[in-house]
Amino acid sequence: MFLLVENADIYAPEKIEARDIFTAGERFAWIGNGFPAKSTLPGIERIDASGCLLLPGFIDNHVHIIGGGGEGSFRTRTPEITLTELTTAGVTSVVGVLGTDAVTRHTASLVAKARALEEEGVSAWAMLGSYQLPVRTLTGNIQDDLVLVDKLIGVGEVALSDHRSSQPVKDELARIAAAARVGGMLSGKGGIVNVHMGDGPRGLSMIKAVAQETELTLAQFLPTHVNRNPDLFAEAVEYAAAGGHVDLTTSTTPVFLAEGEVKCSAGLKRLLDAGVPASRISFSSDGQGSMPDFDEKGRFKGLTIGRCASLWGEVADSVKDEGIPLETALQVITSSPADHYRLPRKGRVAEGLDADFVLVDRDTLAIRTVVARGRVMVKDGSPVVFGTFERNSQ
């Protein structure tokens, strides 16, 4: 399968001079100006990307791919994600997580769903564990799971400073992080511990204590939802300035924002202004997690789900509302998570890497075309490839 994209403004995520891209099979094969073998190779699919920006496929590092929620009893369990929920949002790589419920949801199902999404055309991994501790492993311990199960790339989401947390003590968190670290080292994976942060006043203190009192560093962790309240966010800015990585959650509601949640685009600006490099900042959608839904007067209406589309929405707002250069803002959903989670073929446009990319309109930044591993998944803003059971419901 050959694909030639011409006349694009390419961000790799840094702006590059080339305007044309040729993919062969699942990889970027050539990047330049004026593809030399255009007339000699048969069966090349061509896309004229005039007026479009070509960006690396987006990485959503925290999505409840088999559903989450359930905190308001069984009927509040959220459904599994569909392929097009990801692709129409420009997401070509996803990392699945469990959540509060490790009784009726399991790592094995998460791994199976990651494999299903791979078969359907995007790239997917999963984190081992949930809020519940000790971590419920597949083989008996964390290191074995990370070394032996290809799809498991780290541990999480472990919950801290939250009433739903298993309330680990510091030594417990240190041992989990140590096992994740060594498991990651032995298997060439990131071995990161993704930490769900709640609203509790202890904030990031336990992670900081582990980094101070053991040989582990802040880089072993990725605290997420750090924009959920102003105090936690202020602490997160200091934490990131001191060398930590932080993840901001993009799916939100106007009511949450009015109550003090920091909008991701504004949060990114504050982090950058504080001198934190974009390489230590990521955004994730918390997609498919349960979210309250409010009417126009702010009254509770029922439950809905977090949307992956919020991921690019917040990066686009970072550019449009906050004046952050695209090549900087883009890093938080491409190269930053790829490097921290150690996904070496992802997050960049370069020869030899996976041919994952998104074409957005140069003026409106609306997503036009999405290509995952060399295959066109979304064309002119509409999906052209559907998940196994999606077609039946069309």
Ligand SMILES: [Zn+2]
């Ligand atoms: Zn969470």
